[in-house]
Amino acid sequence: MEGFQVVASPDVVGVLRQEHERIQQLCLDVRKAGQGSKERPLALLQEAVHLHLLGEIAVAHPAVRNSGPAGDTVAVACQVEGEQLERALNDLEVSNPDFDASFEALSGALLDHASAQQRDEFPLLRRYVTTQRLHMMAGAMRDARIMAATD
Numbered sequence: 001m002e003g004f005q006v007v008a009s010p011d012v013v014g015v016l017r018q019e020h021e022r023i024q025q026l027c028l029d030v031r032k033a034g035q036g037s038k039e040r041p042l043a044l045l046q047e048a049v050h051l052h053l054l055g056e057i058a059v060a061h062p063a064v065r066n067s068g069p070a071g072d073t074v075a076v077a078c079q080v081e082g083e084q085l086e087r088a089l090n091d092l093e094v095s096n097p098d099f100d101a102s103f104e105a106l107s108g109a110l111l112d113h114a115s116a117q118q119r120d121e122f123p124l125l126r127r128y129v130t131t132q133r134l135h136m137m138a139g140a141m142r143d144a145r146i147m148a149a150t151d
Helices: 012-032 039-065 071-091 099-128 131-150
Strands: none
Touching (some): 012 039, 039 071, 039 099
């Protein structure tokens, strides 16, 4: 079967890593935007963070909760922090004179949160969840987001 290639879709950890990279890029886009043009990149960042958290809450955090002795503590901490960050991000007003300083602090917290998740949650998923289930979870995350978009 010459020319036959198996294309592996990313598992849930791979999808979440890609989203972290996208969020990091969107933070840079907001920082680089001129004073009068921050609304659009901020809105894109807010949407990306929202969809990312939606997938985590629906799929990733429940799996982490059942993963090892520290799983529940790690999952709850990541979920609570993620929800707080999303609320703070949604409360940002580009017209606020302190926007740049507030955004700088918040974007740093977002990136720290992503690093903590990669350090604390991802190893639990890799260790305690089968490869097949990790791939199925990526599809489940996609489905949860589609369902949320149609509500």
